[in-house]
Every structure is written in C-alpha cells, then in structure tokens.
Amino acid sequence: MSTKTLVCLLGYLLLGRAAGAQSVGNEYALIPYPTSLVPARGSFVVTAATRLAQPSGAKFASEAQQLQSLLAHGLGKPLTTTKLAAANSIALVYDPAITAPEGYRLTITPQRVTLAAKEPAGMFRAVQTIRQLLPPTIEKSGKAPPLRLPAVQIQDQPAYAWRGMHLDVARHFFSVEYLKKYIDLLALYKFNKLHLHLTDDQGWRIEIKKYPELTTLGAWRQLNNQDSSCIRKSKDNPDFALDPKHLRQRNGHTEYGGFYTQQQLRDIVAFAAARHIEVIPEVDMPGHMMAALRAYPTLSCTGSATWGKEFSVPLCPCNESTYEFAENVLSEVAALFPSRYVHIGADEVEKTTWAQASACTELMQREGIKDVNGLQSYFVRRIERFLQSKGKKMIGWDEVLDGGVDAATTVMYWRSWVPDAPARAARNGNQVIMTTNNPLYFDYLPDKNSIDKVYHFAVTPAGLSAKEAKAILGAQANLWTETVPTENRADYMVAPRLTALAEVVWTNKPNYAGYLQRLKQHYARLAQLGVHYRVPDLSGFAEESVFTTSTTLAVQKPLANLSLRYTTDGSAPTPASPVLDKPLPISQPTTVKLAAYTPEGLKGDTYTINYKQQNYAEPVHAQAAAGLTASYFDGYFPKSAAMQQATAKGSAVVNAIAVPKQAETDKFGVQFRGYLDVPETGIYTFYLTCDDGGILRIADRLVVDNGGLHSAIEKSGQVALGKGLQPFALDFVEGGGGYTLLLQYSLNGSPPQPIPAGWLRH
Missing domain, CATH: 2.60.120.1560 (Jelly Rolls)
Structure with a gap:
C-alpha cells in the first residue's frame, strides 16, 4: 500500500468515525439522519452533460422521472437518459442484496452517483436524500446555483414500518392542492403514512354515492363555537381567519364546509402512492357522527342529531339499519382507498342513549352483553368482520380495548393517561401505533420545548417485553383542526415539529444535538416550499421580568438571519417597527413587544415582556417544617x-x-x-x-x-x-x-x- 493511499484511507476512516457521531458539516444536513453515513472528499457536479442511467430498465421508472423533475428545476431541462452507468452519470441500480423494506444505498463520488435499492420505495427514499443534499433553491424552477452533491457513502433503512402524519379535514376543510403540498412535505422527510380524518360531528368530507345527503347536508354547517373562536383570534393573527373558499350563503345563513369527490380522492391517493405514501381513511363510528345524523337522523337511537352529556349522540348499534348504512358507506370507502387499513375511530362514544333504548336492552339480553361498553365491542366486531370481508384491516383508537376487541384490530394509542394500554393491546395480540396526545397531538400549542419533547418520545414504551415490543408498528403525529382554519396555520402547527418525529421513527441512533444543528439548514428549504413554518423561539428573557434599579434586554436569536423588531407603546411589531440589533437598556417599568422576521418575510410569534421594578422581598420569620x-x-x-x-x-x-x-x-x-x-x-x-x-x-x-x-x-x-x-x-x-x-x-x-x-x- 502506498503512503498516499494509506493517508487517504486514514482520513476516510476518521471522517467515518465523525459521521457516526453525526458531527459532519452542513453539506450532510439530512433529516432523518441515515443509518450509516461516511463522508468522502470532493463532490459531484450535476450539469447539462450529466446522464441519467437506468441499467435496471423500467423497474424504477417513476422514481427516475421524479429525480428528473427535481433536477430540471436547477438545469432547466431533464437529463439525457442512458442504460450505461458511465462517468458523469447518475445511475438508479437494482440491488437484490438490500433486504430491508424501504432500504437503499447511495454512493456519491466526483465521477458518478449511484442510487441502489431493491424496491421502488427504497429508491424513492434515496431520491429524497439526493433532494436534501442539493441546495434549497432546487425546490423551485428557475435559476439555481451549481448543483453540487457532496461525496458520501450512505446505507439507510427505517427503524419503524409505520411513520405517519395525520390531518383532520372534518373540523376545518383543506383544498386538494394543500393536501398535495402536505403529502410532498411528508415525502421529503421519509414518512410513509397519511391518516386522513374524513368525517366527524362538524363535517362529512367524502362523497358517498349511495347517500348523497351526507355531503349535500352533512358537509356544511352553520358557524359553530370553534369557528367563532377562530374569528376572534383572527383580529390579532390573520392565519385564524376562515378561508372564504369554504364559505357559502344559504337560506340567509353563512355556512362553512366542503367535501372531496370520489375522483378527487382517487387523484390524492395516486399522488401519494407515487411518493410511496399510503393514505389511510378514517370514517369515525359509532360516535362523532353528528354530520351524518343531520342528514339521516333515524340512524341514532333517539331519531335525532343532538349532543349528549359529553359527546354527540352516536349511531344506534341495536338496529340492523345502522349496519346496512355502515356497510354501504365502508364499501365505497374500501373501493376508493387501496390501503389495507380502514380507521373507524370508535372513540369518545356517548353511550347514554344506548342504555335508554329498548332495542339495546333486547340486544344485550339476546347476545349476553353485560353493559354499554360491551355494546360498543359488539358494534366494533361486526364492522371489523365486514371490513375483513373486503380484504381490509381495521384500526381503532385505544378505547376499543375497553369493551374487548379481537386480536386482528390495529390499535392507535393516544390516551397518555392510560399508560398500560400499549401493553394490554400487545398481550391481546394487537399491533399498536403510538400517537400519544402528549407530545404527538400537533394541535397542542407549540412552545420552546415542543421539538425537544417530540424528539425524545419513546416510540417503543419502556417496560414492554421483547415479544410485546414487536407489536409496536411505529408512530404518527395528529393535527386536529378545531382551531386550525387555514393552510398557513396548519403549516405553523406541523413544521418544524414533524422533522423531529421523522428522525425518531427512522433513525436507529437519534442524536438531538446533531439534529438541532441540521434543522437550521432546513428552514430555507421549507421557505422555498412555501411552508409557513413556526419560526424558532427567541430566548434570553422572561415574559414577566423584574429589575431593582436597571436591566438590559439581550435577546438570543436561534438563527443568525432573523431580523428582530420591537415596540414599547403596546402595539404589535410590524416589519416597519424599530430593529433590535443590540441590547436594550431598561430603567423603568415598561412593556416590550418583540417579534422575529425571516428573510422571506415570515413573522415569528409575538413576545410580550412586561418589566416591573421591585425591591428584594423581605423574608418572613416563622417556624417551618420540611415540604x-x-x-x-x-x-x-x-x-x-x-x-x-x-x-x-x-x-x-x-x-x-x-x-x-x-x-x-x-x-x-x-x-x-x-x-x-x-x-x-x-x-x-x-x-x-x-x-x-x-x-x-x-x-x-x-x-x-x-x-x-x-x-x-x-x-x-x-x-x-x-x-x-x-x-x-x-x-x-x-x-x-x-x-x-x-x-x-x-x-x-x-x-x-x-x-x-x-x-x-x-
């Protein structure tokens, strides 16, 4: 071995050791971080002379086309294609030795780029890694800097099979265009499931041809208390204003709503499938069905659509007409969505009307059902058998465990205050998806600790046996939209939190410090994608601050390119407010309002800092015991x-x-x-x-x-x-x-x- 070769090898090994600790340069700012990343020297420059090689034929044709579209943003035209993986080429190669589902191998040298996978899903994940290694401007057509890919060797595969995000389109509705933007964001960060919450008390969003009034009536509502809350908040934040695209005037009233036609849903499903994302529909039953009952009230035990003590009156599980309705609806749902899963919710069921219905008393006596929880179990099991006849697996929220559930049911665990639910489900033979309300309900207001909480979420709960741990499929975060009325607000609630979850469910060895450094490089890409992300938190102050004689407001910026604007007259900061570019002396009681702006004009949260002047409080003199x-x-x-x-x-x-x-x-x-x-x-x-x-x-x-x-x-x-x-x-x-x-x-x-x-x- 020559001295030169030895020196190169030692340098390569040292770089690899550093990469194992995720202490690599900004050029490898990947989220989620790969299973193995070994940096190398140099880079590959993509030019108009570069060729796209497909020696494996048409197996990865869709993925090759998506790579072509991405590169065309920077080059202005697609690459010339060839079957030969020669110099100055990017090759998509079939590799049967890569056995992990969604696994891939990426090799970048100054001479060529090789993406290798066994399955198209793995090849698509490799393309997304290429996407992140390219400059953020690649996300839009037009002039881009030289397209350089840093030399590297990556071998990668996901830690969990279920890596999901959820979107509630029932409480507030979102356009087809936004769903595609949302799906593309999930694809960028290697998610593979989209849970689409299509029906609830506040709206029915899926066309069912057998029951047209589900959408002509059930898809629309007069403004409710959630809408009123959003309207009040919109006075200070326009992201809370109801989207006029989803408002109509009818019979002298303003109504909110909308729905997806079956053709629109097929289009959404196909768009997601091309990005290897499975769309799982949720049609909530037997509870959360007021939108359906407004159209077909005889499906409840009372013949009306009303509210009970805590939740809405549900479907009546004791009438055969209920099962006829449910099966007809689910037949159309099953035909629309190729996913092997259908989610039926089965949570937060107001069972008081069941206890009062004579039909339910008769059913319970006939079937030997002891209580109303058993009635819910009876309903769930019947629906599950029907879905199985359609080749589907049923998902339910963890309440399905309360009355007993078959082992074939997949359980979504959300109630953090029922900590034994995952273990109970695993012992019952159920597979479990972790979606704990804290920290994975992304409708919960974010603060400076939110990303930390998501990143340190234990996908596999502590205390499970090795056998029970195998029941954990993975995790997803949920965005419920009672107070999320616009696309901008939805962006704010999920980004950048979803990047933390993306890493937790993909990377086998998470590294929070490394992740935070890499995350800084992603804000520019999110901006290019038009994502109205939550600007990271400012620090260095308390909301209620005190001083004895004087103090100084010295704000710490999380990103160097943020511009700080402030006021002291009680008004909200605007882009025209004074710039806070040095410490601000404080010598009298005052209120400072502060906000950060990104170079693209995105405004961060407004901070209100109230300064009070205080003397040191004199201690009291008392006899006191511990505690x-x-x-x-x-x-x-x-x-x-x-x-x-x-x-x-x-x-x-x-x-x-x-x-x-x-x-x-x-x-x-x-x-x-x-x-x-x-x-x-x-x-x-x-x-x-x-x-x-x-x-x-x-x-x-x-x-x-x-x-x-x-x-x-x-x-x-x-x-x-x-x-x-x-x-x-x-x-x-x-x-x-x-x-x-x-x-x-x-x-x-x-x-x-x-x-x-x-x-x-x-």
Missing part, C-alpha cells in the same frame, strides 16, 4: 380561583412540586402552600409548565400566570427575593385528559433546574 402542604379538590375548575369556593377533599405534605397520588382523578385541582427557603438574595426566574392551568405567587407577588385550560405550555416570570423564607402559593387545575405540572427555576442566567426539596417548607 409543602398540598390541598386537593375533586371537580372541574376552568380557573384556579374557583377552588376558593370549593371544599378540599384532603391534603398531604409533599417534598416536590408534584401532584399527590391521592389527588389524581379525571378532573381536579391542587393548592400548594408554604414557603421557599431562598438560599441567597437575587432575581429568580421561574418556569411553569402546565396542562391544564397554573398560577404561581411568591412573596405575595404574581410571578407566572399560566392559567386557563390548555395543553402543556411553559410560561416564565421573575421575582426579586431576599434570602430566607418567602411565602409560596401555586394553584394547579386539571380539566381532564391527562396532566403535566413542572416548575423550574434559574438564577443569574443558570440553566433551568428543579426546585431542590430542601427549599420547600411549611
């Missing part, structure tokens, strides 16, 4: 102040800011009382994360107001405290559906950390 007193209350408290009029169920002494086990019910409240034994005088920042709401007071001063009923979001506030015992009060409420409570602090710019148990006194 805090936690008084807990049963019931629904939309605001924490409502606990003042309630009687506590009990109390406990706790040594951490945590809900006592005996307090945990579906809906409850907790009042934490006592003192913080502050170790030194200073200005302390507290970070309160709540699902649902919390109010923090220290030294009889309001520090953080994170009240109301909402998903887990963090809010921060400061307080000036003297050393010693300081009165502490935290009110927390949970309105149902699982809770989160986390309180952290920092001092003098230190990283947030839990409050030490030794500080807590009562």
Whole structure:
C-alpha cells in the first residue's frame, strides 16, 4: 500500500468515525439522519452533460422521472437518459442484496452517483436524500446555483414500518392542492403514512354515492363555537381567519364546509402512492357522527342529531339499519382507498342513549352483553368482520380495548393517561401505533420545548417485553383542526415539529444535538416550499421580568438571519417597527413587544415582556417544617380561583412540586402552600409548565400566570427575593385528559433546574 493511499484511507476512516457521531458539516444536513453515513472528499457536479442511467430498465421508472423533475428545476431541462452507468452519470441500480423494506444505498463520488435499492420505495427514499443534499433553491424552477452533491457513502433503512402524519379535514376543510403540498412535505422527510380524518360531528368530507345527503347536508354547517373562536383570534393573527373558499350563503345563513369527490380522492391517493405514501381513511363510528345524523337522523337511537352529556349522540348499534348504512358507506370507502387499513375511530362514544333504548336492552339480553361498553365491542366486531370481508384491516383508537376487541384490530394509542394500554393491546395480540396526545397531538400549542419533547418520545414504551415490543408498528403525529382554519396555520402547527418525529421513527441512533444543528439548514428549504413554518423561539428573557434599579434586554436569536423588531407603546411589531440589533437598556417599568422576521418575510410569534421594578422581598420569620402542604379538590375548575369556593377533599405534605397520588382523578385541582427557603438574595426566574392551568405567587407577588385550560405550555416570570423564607402559593387545575405540572427555576442566567426539596417548607 502506498503512503498516499494509506493517508487517504486514514482520513476516510476518521471522517467515518465523525459521521457516526453525526458531527459532519452542513453539506450532510439530512433529516432523518441515515443509518450509516461516511463522508468522502470532493463532490459531484450535476450539469447539462450529466446522464441519467437506468441499467435496471423500467423497474424504477417513476422514481427516475421524479429525480428528473427535481433536477430540471436547477438545469432547466431533464437529463439525457442512458442504460450505461458511465462517468458523469447518475445511475438508479437494482440491488437484490438490500433486504430491508424501504432500504437503499447511495454512493456519491466526483465521477458518478449511484442510487441502489431493491424496491421502488427504497429508491424513492434515496431520491429524497439526493433532494436534501442539493441546495434549497432546487425546490423551485428557475435559476439555481451549481448543483453540487457532496461525496458520501450512505446505507439507510427505517427503524419503524409505520411513520405517519395525520390531518383532520372534518373540523376545518383543506383544498386538494394543500393536501398535495402536505403529502410532498411528508415525502421529503421519509414518512410513509397519511391518516386522513374524513368525517366527524362538524363535517362529512367524502362523497358517498349511495347517500348523497351526507355531503349535500352533512358537509356544511352553520358557524359553530370553534369557528367563532377562530374569528376572534383572527383580529390579532390573520392565519385564524376562515378561508372564504369554504364559505357559502344559504337560506340567509353563512355556512362553512366542503367535501372531496370520489375522483378527487382517487387523484390524492395516486399522488401519494407515487411518493410511496399510503393514505389511510378514517370514517369515525359509532360516535362523532353528528354530520351524518343531520342528514339521516333515524340512524341514532333517539331519531335525532343532538349532543349528549359529553359527546354527540352516536349511531344506534341495536338496529340492523345502522349496519346496512355502515356497510354501504365502508364499501365505497374500501373501493376508493387501496390501503389495507380502514380507521373507524370508535372513540369518545356517548353511550347514554344506548342504555335508554329498548332495542339495546333486547340486544344485550339476546347476545349476553353485560353493559354499554360491551355494546360498543359488539358494534366494533361486526364492522371489523365486514371490513375483513373486503380484504381490509381495521384500526381503532385505544378505547376499543375497553369493551374487548379481537386480536386482528390495529390499535392507535393516544390516551397518555392510560399508560398500560400499549401493553394490554400487545398481550391481546394487537399491533399498536403510538400517537400519544402528549407530545404527538400537533394541535397542542407549540412552545420552546415542543421539538425537544417530540424528539425524545419513546416510540417503543419502556417496560414492554421483547415479544410485546414487536407489536409496536411505529408512530404518527395528529393535527386536529378545531382551531386550525387555514393552510398557513396548519403549516405553523406541523413544521418544524414533524422533522423531529421523522428522525425518531427512522433513525436507529437519534442524536438531538446533531439534529438541532441540521434543522437550521432546513428552514430555507421549507421557505422555498412555501411552508409557513413556526419560526424558532427567541430566548434570553422572561415574559414577566423584574429589575431593582436597571436591566438590559439581550435577546438570543436561534438563527443568525432573523431580523428582530420591537415596540414599547403596546402595539404589535410590524416589519416597519424599530430593529433590535443590540441590547436594550431598561430603567423603568415598561412593556416590550418583540417579534422575529425571516428573510422571506415570515413573522415569528409575538413576545410580550412586561418589566416591573421591585425591591428584594423581605423574608418572613416563622417556624417551618420540611415540604409543602398540598390541598386537593375533586371537580372541574376552568380557573384556579374557583377552588376558593370549593371544599378540599384532603391534603398531604409533599417534598416536590408534584401532584399527590391521592389527588389524581379525571378532573381536579391542587393548592400548594408554604414557603421557599431562598438560599441567597437575587432575581429568580421561574418556569411553569402546565396542562391544564397554573398560577404561581411568591412573596405575595404574581410571578407566572399560566392559567386557563390548555395543553402543556411553559410560561416564565421573575421575582426579586431576599434570602430566607418567602411565602409560596401555586394553584394547579386539571380539566381532564391527562396532566403535566413542572416548575423550574434559574438564577443569574443558570440553566433551568428543579426546585431542590430542601427549599420547600411549611
């Protein structure tokens, strides 16, 4: 071996070792990160003289065409094709040795590019890797910089078979064009499933030829409370304005709605299939059927379409006409969607009308059904047998486990407050798709911690046996659209969060620090694609800030190219507002409103920073024991102040800011009382994360107001405290559906950390 060869080999190995740690340059900013990536020296330049070689014939014809279309954006014309993989060529090669589904191998040298796969799906994933390695301007036709591909050796395959995203088109409707944009975004990040939620109480979005009134009546509604909420929010944010394309005037009323024809759905399915994305339809039943019942009310046990105690009145499972309707609908659905799966929901069923119906009493006696949960199981099993007769597998939300379900059912686990559901499903023989509401419900408001939570989501839950773990197919995130009325708002809610999920379900060895660095390179590509992504969070301040004599607002930008605009007169920042390009001195109480703008003009969240002047709170002198007193209350408290009029169920002494086990019910409240034994005088920042709401007071001063009923979001506030015992009060409420409570602090710019148990006194 020559000295030159040895030096090159050592350099190659060192680069490979670095790549294993994901410490590679920006030219390899791939999401999801490949199973194996070994950098090499040099690059391949795509020019008009480059040829596209297909030595495997027509096997990868569709993928070759998509690569041609991509490169034509930068070159202005497609490449000349050939069957010979010679120098200055990009070759698509069949490789039977690649056995992993969707697996591929990519080799880029200065002389040629080779994409190898066994299946077309794998070849398509390789094309998407090429896409990400090219400059972001490749996404649009027109002038592009030289098309350079960095030399590299990649071997890649997904960690999980189910890598999904969901879109609810029932609550608010989205155009065919937007669905294609959404699908293309999923393809870029190597997702392979799109779960399309087509029906719900608020709208029926799929044409069923046997029942035309499902769309003539059920696809339209008079404006509801969700629409009203969006209209109110649109005064401050135009992304909440109802899309006029989906409004009509009828009988003197404004109606919202729309639906997809069967031909439109075939077009969407074909568009997704070309990108190796499977579209799974959901037609929710027996609950969430008010849109259908408005058109055909006799399908309920009451003969009407109304609301029950918690949810809408469902289909009646005790009349044969219900099954005739359901089977006719599902026959058309099964014919439209080639997917082997059909999702029937089967969640949040209001069963009170079943308990009151004589037909249901007779059915329960005849079939030996013990309760209304058993009635739901009876309905689900009958629907499942019908779907099986059509060659389909049924999916249901994890409520299907409650009354018993056949092993053939695929279960979507969403209720994080029922932690044993995946294990129960696995032991029953069911396959499981993880779609836990926290953190995978992307309709939950994002904050600075959202991406971190998604990235660190455990697709395979801890505690499963090896056999049970095999039941986990993968994961998906869901975008429910009650308060997502526009395409821009949908973009904001999913991007960039979906990139974190893309990596978690694909990459066998996730690396969060590496991912964050690579993510910075993707915002330019998202902008080229017209995605109105959520601009990453600004930091370096608390929403409620205090100072004793003076302070400085020094904002930390996550991206160097952001322009910061601010106001001090209470108005919202605009592109014409003053630029904040250096630290801003603060010497009197004031309110600063701040927003970041991207070079493309996309506006980030508006931050409101309230500055108060405070003296250090004097400590109190009292005899105090360890821990805090936690008084807990049963019931629904939309605001924490409502606990003042309630009687506590009990109390406990706790040594951490945590809900006592005996307090945990579906809906409850907790009042934490006592003192913080502050170790030194200073200005302390507290970070309160709540699902649902919390109010923090220290030294009889309001520090953080994170009240109301909402998903887990963090809010921060400061307080000036003297050393010693300081009165502490935290009110927390949970309105149902699982809770989160986390309180952290920092001092003098230190990283947030839990409050030490030794500080807590009562």
